[in-house]
Amino acid sequence: MTITIRDVAAAAGVSPATVSRALRGMPNVDERTRARVQRVAAKLDYVVSPNASRLASGRTGSIAVITPYISRWYFSTVLSGVESVIQAAGMDLLLLSVDDHIPGHFRAAPASRLRRRVDGVLVIALPPKSEQLREVIELGMPTALIGITVGDAPNVTIDDEDAARQATRHLANLGHTRIGLIGGDPDGTAFTAESERERGYRSVVAEYSLSDDPLLHASGYFTIAGGEQAMNALLTQRNPPTAVFCMSDEMAFGALRSLTRHGLTPGRDVSIVGIDGHDMSEHLDLTTVGQPVYDLGRIAAESLLSQMAKPTDVEPVPGHIRVPTRLIVRGSTSPVASSR
């Protein structure tokens, strides 16, 4: 019923091997033969069986993307960039989320679903010390990490420390001296990005001799709601900051909302700056340090592909790739009110 390579071979008057070569564009095939085979294959509406092909060749032609979230902006945007490259390369993209969106729902370890199934793995911002990431790396297959740094595993990131410096410096240059920080969790160690951004912030605090009052720090857990609560906390102090650096745009959105709810005007009463260049940041008039998230995905996928193409013995260290960020100044930041 389903037509196989032998049907094509018979119809074209050649052997299955020749059909295989002709269709895959291999050399050492007479161009007229190739043309005839292609024509016959098209007429017969033949498509190779990926499974047979993979079984025989040992290559799976697929790469897996592992991500903690699918629908959050950063993750879906990275995924989009990844997908464009994978698809252009003619490979299959297996999507695997390790989040448990449904509380209490057990998610199998990703590694077991990867073995013998994909040629390479792309990991989007999994917590560096998570069991799941460790498992994946221990698989020992070609891997590229996005947005995180773990040992010397090939990865693509922004310079998080520098991004934080750009954001904080922008505030300092506007004359602010009490600059708040809204970070992730209180430990600040869940992600490499978190500690690096904090380091960037601290380096500017030192550089400009800004206030380093510990009360200027709050945790927003990288969510909108968390950012709002963090800003609430900052605002209800005796001596609130005149400007706040948020480690992500989403937390900054929450901070903006907190201001509005408190009857304050972002940019006039308190300046807010984020990191991301989130789609909605323009809409909310948020100053931010934009990162090319779609490109992060694209570049990581390309890097993985080239890593896979290379012979396994020579390893020219795909290494760490840094992509640039840039400060986007909007209405949420302005010079400190000299006197109120």
Added chain:
Amino acid sequence: MTITIRDVAAAAGVSPATVSRALRGMPNVDERTRARVQRVAAKLDYVVSPNASRLASGRTGSIAVITPYISRWYFSTVLSGVESVIQAAGMDLLLLSVDDHIPGHFRAAPASRLRRRVDGVLVIALPPKSEQLREVIELGMPTALIGITVGDAPNVTIDDEDAARQATRHLANLGHTRIGLIGGDPDGTAFTAESERERGYRSVVAEYSLSDDPLLHASGYFTIAGGEQAMNALLTQRNPPTAVFCMSDEMAFGALRSLTRHGLTPGRDVSIVGIDGHDMSEHLDLTTVGQPVYDLGRIAAESLLSQMAKPTDVEPVPGHIRVPTRLIVRGSTSPVASSR
């Protein structure tokens, strides 16, 4: 090097066939034999080769998700719901975008990448009359559509006409009589949702004898920027609407922004209502008709799975599944100003 079913068989002192049966939980295997095989397989760290298994059995164990966009809120949220079900079922999820994010970049027809490769297909809101959708449906494999209706193909949607009625009625009940409409494209025919939402709007206009001035209609192309421009157009008329129904939250976000830019206050000067229940809608205090987007994905995936489980001869019509929506009233809507 890689260990196969024969290694397990040898180590367990049984035949490969028995290992196969034991590991897949088939009946007619002595439970002690099964236990031994499982123990040996685990000790040897054996994983079946999906390709060999698929080739031999004829089942691919994968389902494809085809979507025009990956990073837009609606699509990534649906995808997230789909993924949770597919993964729980132990199947592979192949992600395929048919969008050309990179202008001029040719995207191969999806159908050719599906044949002999997946057992079923999930399609997220592709334009009903698109070539790509037609191709996919003609494949004749188990399929479920999300957010669109095409013939009698199994699908999962909200009641778009009803959602539009809820939104428009809410405005009418607040006393508004000049209610604007921001839709997708001028034809309003790209998606089934579009024409149905327009029908719902019109039915309420008729029901409440509201103004049906054609100047109250604008096109926002389902984007934030488009929504803003549409609202601009509506606002610069001699007799602007006092309330506007936007066919999507993202267009509503744009409309809100337009109001703010014009010095108007949403909810006080002009009421705005959207459809979606977008993550940011709460943050922007937007009244909207919420749809359970994550569940749309979940339900469609489950429906597809059960469709695939059934024998092909009896077809009890998986049919059309409607999920309920609900009006969420927030600050962007309020009673019409009786006199200004």
Added chain:
DNA sequence: ATGAAAGCGCTAACAG
């Protein structure tokens, strides 16, 4: 309940 045998549809040497 278990084993033997025959493929699933293709690719990869190896000849020629």
Added chain:
DNA sequence: CTGTTAGCGCTTTCAT
């Protein structure tokens, strides 16, 4: 440049 010969690693009758 093309054909032949072996499998890739599993599943599935068919026996036993």
